[in-house]
Amino acid sequence: MTRVQSTNAAAHGQGVRLSLIVGFLLLVCAAVAAIVVAVTSADAERWATHSLEVRRLQAVTFSALQDAETAQRGYLLTGDHAYLEPYEQANARLPGLKRQMHALVADNSAQRQRLVDLEQAIDIKMAELDRTVAQARAGQADAAIARLKTNAGKAMMDRVRVLSQRFEDAEANLLIQRQAAVASQRSLLIGVIVLALAAAALLAFAVARETRDHAHVLTGHNRALENEIAQRERAEAQLRQAQKMEALGQLTGGVAHDFNNMLAIIVGNLDMLIRRLSGQEKLLSLAENALSGANRAAALTKGLLAFSRQQPLDPKPTDVNKCVSDMSELLRRSLGEHIAVETVLAGGLWRAFVDSPQLESAILNLAVNARDAMAEARPGGAKNGGRLTIETSNAFLDRAYADTHAEVEPGQFVLVAITDTGGGMPPEVMERAFDPFFTTKRLGEGTGLGLSQVHGFLKQSRGHIKLYSELGVGTTVKLYLPRDTLGVTVEEPAAPRQIVASGDAFTVLIAEDDPGVRGFAVSAARELGYKVIEADGATVALERLGQHPEIDLLLTDVVMPGSNGRQLVDAALTLRPDLKVIYMTGYTRNAIVHNGTLDAGTRLLTKPFTLEQLDRELRDALAGQ
Structure with a gap:
């Protein structure tokens, strides 16, 4: 033995x-x-x-x-x-x-x-x-x-x-x-x-x-390896989610571009038609119903662009407390008397660097979701009460938090927390809460784009969104907005003006490759009293510019075959440094938007647009505002 x-x-x-x-x-x-x-x-x-x-x-x-x-x-x-x-x-x-x-x-x-x-x-x-x-x-x-x-x-x-x-x-x-x-x-x-x-x-x-005395060291190594595998699995899950969102974003962005071109033709021409149907109530009602449907389609497309992080943002230093205060009365009217709206505004709140209208839209989206969640938590969806609380505070996300959350950069943020007393969300719903078109509402009660739109806006703004929910208690959505470090004072926007024909004092060059969109834009500008010269692309537009020194303003699409709108503008300004420029687009593709933000000094008219919006942009550009 x-x-x-x-x-x-x-x-x-x-x-x-x-x-x-x-x-x-x-x-x-x-x-x-x-x-x-x-x-x-x-x-x-x-x-x-x-x-x-x-x-x-x-x-x-x-x-x-x-x-x-x-x-x-x-x-x-x-x-x-x-x-x-x-x-x-x-x-x-x-x-x-x-x-x-x-x-x-x-x-x-x-x-x-x-x-x-x-x-x-x-x-x-x-x-x-x-x-x-x-x-x-x-x-x-x-x-x-x-x-x-x-x-x-x-x-x-x-x-x-x-x-x-x-x-x-x-x-x-x-x-x-x-x-x-x-x-x-x-x-x-x-x-x-x-x-x-x-x-x-x-x-x-x-x-x-060989050396049994080191067995405990191997045990420690094994435990470390297990932890690393678990971390890697979590990281891979986050990567798969990010890749899925990126793929969906590219798809929706491309669809939104083509869809917005079609909507520009529909909305624009319906808007002009309605102005000519005064006194013809039956026809006017039909046209207004069609315009209402087209506007809803435009809102859906806007939601797709927001989700895919391709909407053109115009961030400015924003007083978030003022934004929440201004919206509180609107929320009380929108949510109904059965929902108590409370605001808890922090003193000494930093200014945020965000697109203020988009922030208001995000808060309104979340408030409507909260209202629906509180109604669903009541027997039969009865409207017998609930509380919506909006809080603001200064916040700091450290490196440890950023390491466990994809796309989060550590730093200082302005926090807006929106809390409801609804029924909360189960884990399987929370996992898909930001997916586009995912909704727990009944058919016809929602598109499922609300949270995904807010998520896209926050990510595009270099912020962060976090969900906390407990069944039977409620849900809190925390919006982390990037802190403004520039300290620039923002002027209040001017009041909108009525449409008044501008006479024939100005000449506008319209460059658009889509014949339908170009036809509407040309007709609208002429109705507003402008002399119009049209071009179906950048090459023709440059030729027209050289042939007509009386041109005062260039209205160009961003996405065109061959040279895009940005390249056309660069070439045009070389010939005419004093030329006024307005871009129009349904999807920017980074020609005039970089890192999610409009290039400085850029005027943008988003498709679809109405006669009133075109008039305002033309007037402001020619006035140098």
Whole structure:
């Protein structure tokens, strides 16, 4: 028996030693492989950086040429030599930039040929600029300007722009390939590191079996691993939820864009029709019913955009206490006398940086939901009482809280807590509370977009929303609004004006690719008394702008095939810096909205819109308000 035990012990010892040797060899192999992969990854990253530098130099070169052209035009038009400074700088910089570009693309024959073509076009353009500047300096400004008006220079610049874009596209493709190589190398490096960790774990396990005294350490490691797995499962669940919401957001955003274009035609034309049906009560009633349905569809589309975080927000420093106070009376009337509305407003409350109308809409949405929940909690839905409490306070979300809640950044917030005395929500309902079109109400009593719309607004505003609910007690919804740190004073909005024909003093250029929307916008603007010139895209709009110097204002769609509204405006303002601009859109796609916020100084008319809204925007833009 002793001999058998000895033999088993010896075999066990040999097995442990063999495990140690194998584990050590694996660790050495993994370390060598990691070094090789790290070197390869560094080389791939160097090539990716090389492509980025090529693209940067190409952009600088094109920008220098544009500056030279702008300087030439300014000098020819004014005769002021101060305008020639960018032109002279471009003349000085371009040779060096060309040399650098040649050095960078020396390894790529296709890019070298594209660069040669581009440089030839740039040289031709610069020669044209030199010729006209020389003529102006020699006192032949009229001849130079006449040459400028032939549009030969524009054709040369267009040629440069095409070749530059071709060069840029090729380098962008190279960058994508090189970045993919970097990602592949990094993935391989991670795999090697994982292998190294596995080898190290094998060594640790063998040592642990060899030394029984370390058993309690292994137990602690196992517990830590279990905790990590649990945390990872929670993180993966949050990631899956975020991916689901993102996918739904992209879908609803695309649908909202097309739907808003159709609604713009329906709502706009119904609005104009109603104005012409005075005294025809039967027809007027039919048109008003149709407009009411279209407006409900527009509200639904607005809810979809809010959920998908693609509504254009205009955040400003907001006194939340004043906002809640102003809404309290509206809520009392809207919710009914059987609901007691109480407000608990904190002293010294910070100002929030949010879109105030959207915040009011969110509070109203939550209040209506609370009213319905309190009615459902009563037998048969009887309206026999309930309490809605709205509280405000300053709040701070720390790093520990942010680590356990996706998309939450730690920091200071203004808290609005809305509490009802309804029946509360079970866990399975709370899990789906923010899903679009999910509702526990009966058919026809709600769209299921209320909470998802509030959720989208808070996330787009870089805030946070948290639900607390207990069955039989009630529900609290906490809105964490980002604190305003700018301290800018916001002026009160002006009172709305009545529609009055503007006469023919102003000319409006309307750029819209959708024929139906364009037809309505043109008809509406003409009814308001404006002279109207229309264009079905950016290219035609720029042509019209050049042909009609009397144009005072550009009304353009944001999303158009080819050049979008932002690109059209940039080009138009280059020709006419004094031009007034209004965008119209049903979905922005980040052309004029970044990080969920309208670009500074941007005027936006959201589709669908009425004659009154168009009139207000046109007047305000022309008045410079």
